[in-house]
Amino acid sequence: MSSEPSLKIGEPPLELPKAEPSPALPWGSSEELAWRVLALVNLFRLLIPVLLMVLYWTLDPRLVGQADARLFFFTTIAYFGFAALSIPTLRRRWPDRMLQTAFNVGVDVLAISLLTYSSGGMNSGLGALLVLPIGAASFVVGQRLALMFAAVAALALLLQQAFTTLAARSDPGDFASAGIVGALMFIVTLGVGPLARSLRESEERVRQREVDVANLAELNQFIVQHLRESILVVDDHDTIRLINESAGSMLGGNAIAAGTPLGEVSPRLLYLLDTWRRHSYDWQLSSLSLLTSDGSSLVQPHFVSLRSNGGGGPTLIFLEDTSLIAQRVQQSKLAALGRLSASIAHEIRNPVGAMSHAAQLLAEAPQLTAQERRLTDIITKNGERVSMIINNVLQLSRRDSTRQERIELNSWLEEFVGEFRQTSQVDASKLYITTSAPELEVRIDPSHLHQLMWNLCENALKYGRKFDSNDAIEIRTGRMATSERPMLEVLDRGPGISPTDAERIFEPFFTAGKGGTGLGLFIARELAQCNRAVLIYEPRAGGGSIFRLVFADPQRWETQ
Incomplete structure (x- = not known):
């Protein structure tokens, strides 16, 4: 986001410029x-x-x-x-x-x-x-x-x-x-x-x-502007009175002047602030978030009233980048999930496999009626669905075995799209690639990227096209406008996702359609976080959905 001053051992401390009194002040000396x-x-x-x-x-x-x-x-x-x-x-x-x-x-x-x-x-x-x-x-x-x-x-x-x-x-x-x-x-x-x-x-x-x-005021300004946390203060009229560099980078991508209306900078943040003022007691607001200006991260706002009675008035807003916290939480959750899945997966897979095999043998019997065949088909399909869930959970348990490589994204994507078209029998005009950057080097585990992209493209084929529609699915690559980080987008012209469901689509076992396991997007985001990338959703202008994968800067990775 914003660059922070670093102080190494053995180096002299940062020196702040000494403020001088204004010569225009009366009786100044x-x-x-x-x-x-x-x-x-x-x-x-x-x-x-x-x-x-x-x-x-x-x-x-x-x-x-x-x-x-x-x-x-x-x-x-x-x-x-x-x-x-x-x-x-x-x-x-x-x-x-x-x-x-x-x-x-x-x-x-x-x-x-x-x-x-x-x-x-x-x-x-x-x-x-x-x-x-x-x-x-x-x-x-x-x-x-x-x-x-x-x-x-x-x-x-x-x-x-x-x-x-x-x-x-x-x-x-x-x-x-x-x-x-x-x-x-x-x-x-x-x-x-x-x-x-x-x-x-x-x-x-x-x-x-x-x-x-004057020195104290300048020191306070220096501390506020270089805080790791992103903060801003708005008044009763929702006008920004104070904002530091980190918050400005999140909301506007550049410096934001004091006195700017909050609605011009971030309508979403203004909506969340207004909702908090009307329902400050509602704990569910803690799950609401917004995207940064370049769409590369999710931000969780926290509101604090600066009045002693806590009602209305100027408000201090903390903007928390949830990517790092989510990564740590997911790592803990994944470790527990891995231990659990490793211990019970075979206990579930063996009975399900036996059940599916018995249903297949039963379906081969010539004396079965149409009703009995329909029942065996139900058993077979649901057995396959349970097996798919088990495989997905086992894949999550092995997520930490990351083998990152430097790959040229556009050429890798050409091979992947060719494979996906052939497997899913999709015409080239219905799934195509556009790019705004001829060379994009990223650092990621290719197997993780393959599984992630396969999940996104399958979702786009299933849910990203309207009924009786032949809308094409676009895969777009390029760089973020402000951070210059490489990114990849999967765009469709489907019915889109309702604002209520958009807050939950990355939760495990949540699905808005029929027949899905509810683990595809969850696994995709987990794989992205494992590679320090960010997977986010936003509605597409004119209808449809955009799933954006923002990669980490490969040059920065080498220095860490």
């Missing part, structure tokens, strides 16, 4: 956080000049720019222009964030100090605007560098206040305001530093958890 803080501070630089210009033109008396209007206008415009030019550098994240932070803080200190000086010193309150850029820088750089930024900003405020006092534009008492703002910047820097470290550690833990969760 400390680096991402730093750039976002820088972007927010730049937004502050864009808004402050606009707000100051609005205050200058709307308030009377003016609270800003009244000491030196020309310097105020020049600084405001330059500050806004610098913020606008910083947008591309932040988006490209070039140059380095440390360099950008240091340069931006220097521009902030210079611009706000000039705005404060042109507005009359600390009395204007603009000096407090430095608290935000200095505090934000503490998120990006280390605490020592942030304290240095705070010291430079405090000295700049004191220096501008000194020039303002010398120009007689403010009261000397405003030095206290400059000192308070400087102390506030130091307090904010000292408080933000531990908070920034804690935030960076939290972000790192979140990022690691992200990686762990």
Whole structure:
């Protein structure tokens, strides 16, 4: 079905690719956080000049720019222009964030100090605007560098206040305001530093958890996709939500995308799922099965509701290839059957033989009436039928003596069909061979294949033609579409087999017609399984039956 990864002793274990968090996730790492803080501070630089210009033109008396209007206008415009030019550098994240932070803080200190000086010193309150850029820088750089930024900003405020006092534009008492703002910047820097470290550690833990969760999800996906078991999950609307490679190979022969309706992939599986939902208590559903997409195997589905109450909702479906299990069960059954048949066959055959011989002698008597002759014919025919059953059972007991050979299927089939036509007196036009592959090499016991094909062709002659019909029987060879395994089909245009009987035709002693022993198809499937081949039935389009024998890959056999 699907190829599975193998791990040999001494080889390194499989390595899964390590998942990385998506860069599109917000606050995905400390680096991402730093750039976002820088972007927010730049937004502050864009808004402050606009707000100051609005205050200058709307308030009377003016609270800003009244000491030196020309310097105020020049600084405001330059500050806004610098913020606008910083947008591309932040988006490209070039140059380095440390360099950008240091340069931006220097521009902030210079611009706000000039705005404060042109507005009359600390009395204007603009000096407090430095608290935000200095505090934000503490998120990006280390605490020592942030304290240095705070010291430079405090000295700049004191220096501008000194020039303002010398120009007689403010009261000397405003030095206290400059000192308070400087102390506030130091307090904010000292408080933000531990908070920034804690935030960076939290972000790192979140990022690691992200990686762990992504790796776990990828590991789960890897395990599900490479499970030996075939599984899929369908929702309330019978839509496939999860399917692994093995299940996809069984149902579709290739990958099946999630979101595909189950009915489009396998109507038979949808029918079984619907039946299980309506009759989940019915144990007889365990005998229902479906064919794989290439018709090479029988699959037994098992359904499990994913809801705690067990009713409806999403359903987990296990698809079990029954060929291997059936082979093991049949081997055990065959061993017991062989021991039984070997011990009692002669006890049955001898009395039946004596009875048949006596009936033949009795039929030769000239004084028998027509009624008595009819009775002796019944004895003879039923004695022959019992002998046939005994021979079939003995053949099953010797099934394990398999002598497999490599044979060219088409040439072998030509010889077999010639022999069968001559023995059964069948015209060539009523039993013919078609092939889609000129050379088909298979590995099988020729005697087993001969008996298997003889049973199938006899069944096709007896039951594969409608009443008063001369429909031909076709034997077709080729390869399966997906697995490329060699296959052989016997096709007829008979009445077909009802869906009820189709589940039982391979059971021993089951027969839908008259006169059969019910062992022909059972023996044929047993012989196929002995050679690791698969014999399956499916209805033929337009009426009739198809019995398909799918051989094992001969190349794979040699490596096992």
